[in-house]
Amino acid sequence: MRHNQLRRLVFHQHWPILLGLFILLIGISLFQGINGQQEWHNRNDPQNIMMETDGGIHYQKKTKDYVDREDHHYASKAAYYTVYRDQELQVYKTTPTKRTHTTRGQFGTGRSELSMVIAAIAGITMIWGSRRRYLNEFLRTLGYRGDQIYRQQFLLYSSAIVSGLVLGSVLKLALLASRIPSHYWAGFNGATWGLDLISDVLLAVGLFTLASALNLIFVNGIIALATVVLAYTCWWLPAAVYLNATTHVGANYLSRHWATGNGLLLGLILGSFCLANWLSKRRTLENTGNAVIRGFRLPGLLLLSLPLAVFIGRIFSPILVMSTSWSAVFIGWIIALIGLTAWLYRPKWSRWIWRLVGQLR
Numbered sequence: 001m002r003h004n005q006l007r008r009l010v011f012h013q014h015w016p017i018l019l020g021l022f023i024l025l026i027g028i029s030l031f032q033g034i035n036g037q038q039e040w041h042n043r044n045d046p047q048n049i050m051m052e053t054d055g056g057i058h059y060q061k062k063t064k065d066y067v068d069r070e071d072h073h074y075a076s077k078a079a080y081y082t083v084y085r086d087q088e089l090q091v092y093k094t095t096p097t098k099r100t101h102t103t104r105g106q107f108g109t110g111r112s113e114l115s116m117v118i119a120a121i122a123g124i125t126m127i128w129g130s131r132r133r134y135l136n137e138f139l140r141t142l143g144y145r146g147d148q149i150y151r152q153q154f155l156l157y158s159s160a161i162v163s164g165l166v167l168g169s170v171l172k173l174a175l176l177a178s179r180i181p182s183h184y185w186a187g188f189n190g191a192t193w194g195l196d197l198i199s200d201v202l203l204a205v206g207l208f209t210l211a212s213a214l215n216l217i218f219v220n221g222i223i224a225l226a227t228v229v230l231a232y233t234c235w236w237l238p239a240a241v242y243l244n245a246t247t248h249v250g251a252n253y254l255s256r257h258w259a260t261g262n263g264l265l266l267g268l269i270l271g272s273f274c275l276a277n278w279l280s281k282r283r284t285l286e287n288t289g290n291a292v293i294r295g296f297r298l299p300g301l302l303l304l305s306l307p308l309a310v311f312i313g314r315i316f317s318p319i320l321v322m323s324t325s326w327s328a329v330f331i332g333w334i335i336a337l338i339g340l341t342a343w344l345y346r347p348k349w350s351r352w353i354w355r356l357v358g359q360l361r
Helices: 002-043 046-056 078-085 113-132 135-141 146-179 190-217 221-232 239-241 249-256 258-282 293-315 326-344 348-360
Strands: 057-060 065-069
Touching: 002 113, 002 135, 002 146, 046 065, 046 135, 057 190, 113 146, 113 190, 113 221, 113 249, 113 326, 135 146, 146 258, 190 221, 190 258, 221 293
Parallel strands: none
Antiparallel strands: 057 065
């Protein structure tokens, strides 16, 4: 009974944001579907297909047939045209790609990166909004603990994210199916689509939970959001550096291994939730001027230094006349450690910098 009352109070405080989040996620999916079907119809335009046919194949006198860029032979342009329509215009790939084992196509069926960023922003907004408007302090005066408040907030926000993504994906699929003939859905599989949707939902909830936990550690919401975005876009970079590659090595591996990837996402959600729940119970962060909780300065420094090291290392790679390698990353890591130490620990030698920053503000 008491939990239900707290849930109603939290919902009353946050319902405009929850409704906006739900509508925004659905809108992003619908916009992706509209763009996808428009792109498909543009690609299916006879004039565009003719241009693709003329530019994609050439006549070979020796074999007296037509050859495309991948050295496939066709008896005529009409044969190439038929293959092009049956393969390149499929909404979903008929065979999974070797690199990622996914059948997602190019007509609005891929993962919406914007939705993932919105989920991370929702985690920041949940903590920052409560802190800015002293919402949690009001609830504490009613006898509720910080961890109880966080759990109810997490439940409401994650429900909005899950329902928005699921409903948006269903509506997007219905929109594409209504505008694209069934002949071009040969690669669609309901089970595979469901597994992809589960992965998207878990990733969005994971980013949301991680963002909320980081905003309890880093008081500055911008820093917390930047950390989440770096973690989302650059977590695979150590593998890429180790293999001296520029492709999404780690991301491709987890895409090929659905259970492993989603198991790690569940671990991320559970770990971030437990950390945020612990912080909410033991600390009151509504009134604090610290950039980061004192006990988390060292983990925060190490967490932020890794992606920054790779980015800075790639700047030094041309100077060192080599591709991204451990030597360039090491130089970037040293520079990142110096900068982050000046920000998190505020040593004496860096105080004049912060005085200058304060004056510039």
